[in-house]
Amino acid sequence: MKDSKIIDVARRANVSVATVSRVLNASHLVSPKTKEKVLKAIEEMNYTPNALAKNLRSRKTMTLGVVVSDILVAYYAEIIKGIENTANSLQYKILICDAQNQKEKEQEYMSLLMNRTVDGMILVTPKLSNKEIAAYADNGYTIGLIGRFIDHPNIPCAYTDNVKMAKEVVNHLIGQGHEKIAFLSGYADAIDSYERLEGYMKALRDAGMPFIPDLIENGNFNEEGGYAAFKRLKEKNIDFTAVFAANDEMALGVYKACRELSIEIPRQMAVVGVDNNRITKYVTPKMSTVEQPKYTMGALLAEKLIDQMNDNAFSDKRAFKVDSKLLIRESSLSS
Amino acid sequence: MKDSKIIDVARRANVSVATVSRVLNASHLVSPKTKEKVLKAIEEMNYTPNALAKNLRSRKTMTLGVVVSDILVAYYAEIIKGIENTANSLQYKILICDAQNQKEKEQEYMSLLMNRTVDGMILVTPKLSNKEIAAYADNGYTIGLIGRFIDHPNIPCAYTDNVKMAKEVVNHLIGQGHEKIAFLSGYADAIDSYERLEGYMKALRDAGMPFIPDLIENGNFNEEGGYAAFKRLKEKNIDFTAVFAANDEMALGVYKACRELSIEIPRQMAVVGVDNNRITKYVTPKMSTVEQPKYTMGALLAEKLIDQMNDNAFSDKRAFKVDSKLLIRESSLSS
DNA sequence: TTATTAAATGAAATCGATTACACCCAACCA
DNA sequence: TGGTTGGGTGTAATCGATTTCATTTAATAA
Structure with missing residues (x-):
């Protein structure tokens, strides 16, 4: 028994x-x-x-921790699938941690690493700072990163080129004839936000178009934020004909605001999001967005990290920059 | 260090x-x-x-396992939040297990219970049979169930009254003037499916309407299944003017099929789903569905289970039947 | 001051497995 | 026949904490 x-x-x-x-x-x-x-x-x-006794003696748990910001967001769920399937095939289990968008929770979960509950941790777009993360690695803990890059010899990373992605989006909008393009960023402190903004600016510069700071608003990566940001933009009374939202949630907020203000998408306002949330295909008009190889990033990083834990043979390649793909749908197509 | x-x-x-x-x-x-x-x-x-040493000695891990069928499905993610927040407030951690719709994975994860990695397990609509689940409980393991009921003295359950819910939905459709209502069930072996079908039949009977077996189709709880099931229904050449799908995913499949067949919702076909997936508010027309108190079920059961583990004082109340709520939106409203 | 009691501390057993090391014994060779 | 060899097995140390029980120290009462 x-x-x-x-x-x-x-x-x-x-x-x-x-x-x-x-x-x-x-x-x-x-x-x-x-x-x-x-x-x-x-x-x-x-x-x-008894696994506890076994793990204590063998000094490993064959378990990987995965910390995500919000398990309700499909982006994370798909990354988890990639990690899980790869890990399982290598005899590892994964322990999923939902940080619920709180930095303190992230830190709490990191203690699982420190107290030997897991052999390694994969952080997906964490709120922890580069310095904090590097400190863990320096203390001998095994950590991997998804959706972000840190230049540290022991930290493998899988991420997309946000700058390139944003440039592609903006170029597309420019190609559709737009000259005043607004940008909705996420948390001010999120690296993703920052990099996407950078790409936005570069695209404008390359096209010889002016950068208008008033066209930038913060939307906190969520629907309400996107909604409010769009309203603020409108209140400024500056003309613009397109919005690039740093994720789909915010773009959804823009949809809502447009409906209220009787602004027709895409005729009067083009909209592009990022993440290819399933919802984007169901809204009317269908939303243009950017697909990131979520599953692949998860799988890639899990394999790399487990590798690193086992042979300690740190191959030099530890940064995996994967390509994203712009999906042009109705919301950004001038007729 | x-x-x-x-x-x-x-x-x-x-x-x-x-x-x-x-x-x-x-x-x-x-x-x-x-x-x-x-x-x-x-x-x-x-x-x-070292948590392993500590847990070994103290014979507990202060960790609860949560097995869900598919972490990508919002229904599960919200239940998880309920469990997690309650558990955390009682000093427990949770370990999220994604069974990826496979029974074998569920079983694999159950071994975490048996090998003492977790102190208890919460199964959310598992594929395991009643007998199998009861066997664990009989062997002294702590298990709780969400979305399903087993009559066992040691197994607390939180679930909605599927029969009542389905009756309410069908009554609503009847009230809208429908006389031929199709039903899309989920997995044939899922209790939810069965109970919802039962409610469907009862409502018909109560209304003195005939039960037509040909109007029942299986849709496996997913979009493709719903799509295919609707097509099959149509091919049978039986008239019907409304569809009750046992979840939103299948209802979404019905939307797709209708679009292809140029059937207008709700004018020519009323549709109701179950779960209140976020998507239902974004589709056109907005989908009528049923809201279940997901977060509450999670919270309730976590508290109950932890209670049970600690004082072994099994209070008699271990079955929590919570109320669901029909959300009438555009897809089922005759104009 | 001494007896009594309570508070602090330490030594060692314990949780339940893995594994280094020693041992036994049958098979083989010289 | 005696000495190697090595496969099969057991004893005991070990992983790193908690906890019982005994002991020391300090505080209080007589």
Whole structure:
């Protein structure tokens, strides 16, 4: 039952605990008939090894922690799938941690790493600073990063080129004839926001178009934020005909604001988001957005991190910059 | 750093490991100045206790496992939030397990319970049979269930009354003047499906309307399934003017099929789903659906289960039937 | 001052596995 | 026949904490 232990099995099979352990761990150093006896005893007693004892002794848990900002956001859920499937195929389990957008929760979850509950951690767009993250790595903990890059010899990263992505989006809008393009950024302190803004500016510069600071607003990466930001833009009374929102949620907020203000998308206002949330295909008009290889990033990083934990052979390649893809749909198409 | 242990701290502070342990566990049995010495040593050595050793000795992990069918589905994500917040407030952590719709994965994750990695498990609409689940409970493991009910003295359950819910939906459709109402069920073996079908039939009976088996189709709880099921219904050439889909995903599939077949919702076909997925508000027309108190179910059950683990005082109330709410939107409203 | 009691502390057992090391014994070789 | 060899097995140390029990120290009462 629930509380039989290795010594009970040993007694029942008339062998030592060492032998039972050998059977459990598929050692070749045990004769077929002994093995059979032991297996029979295990079966009869319904014995399952205590993972805590095992992990304590072996000093590993074969578990990877994954910290995401919000498990409700599909972006994270898909990354998790990538990590999980790869990890499982390499005999690792994953422990999913929902930081609920709070930095303190992230930190709490990091303690799982420090107290040996997990062998490594994958942080997906964490709020922790580069310095804080690097400190963990410097102390010998195994950490990987998704959706962000830190230049540190022990921290593998998988991320998209936000600058390039944003440039592509803005170029597309310019190509559609837009000259005044607003940008909705996410949290002011999020690297993604910053980089996307950078790409936005570069695209304008390359096209010889002026950068108008008033066309930048912050929308906190969520729907309400996007809604409010768009209203603020409108109140400024500056003309603009397109909005590039740093994610789909904010773009959805723009949709809502436009509906209220009777602004027709895309005829009067072009809109592009980022993430390819499933919803973008269901809204009217269908939303143009950017697809990032979420599953792939998860899978790539999980493999890399597990590799690193096992042979300590840090291959030089630890930065995986993957390509994103602009999906042009109705919301940004001039007729 | 990473590998200092309690004995190192003890030596540095010139005390015994027992004393350090007492400080760590906030025992009152330690003098202020000793305590200070110890805390200083802990601080200086950057010591963190090894959770594996601690859990092994104390025979608990203060961790709850949560097995969901698919982490990408918002329904589960919200339940998880409810569980997590409640658990955290009671000093418990949760370990989220994504079974990816596979029964074998569910079973794999159950082994976390059996090998003492978690103190208890919450299963959300699992594929495991009642008998299998009861067997775990009978063996002394702590299990709770969400979205399903098993009559077992040790298994607390939080679920909605599917029969009542389905009746309400069908009554609403009847009230809108529909006489031929199709039903799209989920997995044939899912209890939810079965119960919703039961409610559907009861509502018909109560209204004195005939039950037409040909109007029942299986849609596997996903969009493609709903799409295909609707097409099959249409091919049968039986008239019907409304569809009740056992979840929103399938209803979405119906939307797609209708678009292809140029059937206008709700004028020619009324549609109602279940779950209140966020998408339902964004589709055109807005989808009528049923809201279940997901967060509440999670919170309720987490509290109950933790209670049960701690005082072993099984209060008699272990079945929480919560009320769902029909949200009537555009897709089911005759003009 | 001494007896009594309570508060602090430490030594060692314990949780349940893995594994280094020692040992036994049968098979093989010289 | 005696000495190697090595496969199979057992004993005991170990992982890093908690906790029981015994002991020392300090505080209080007599």
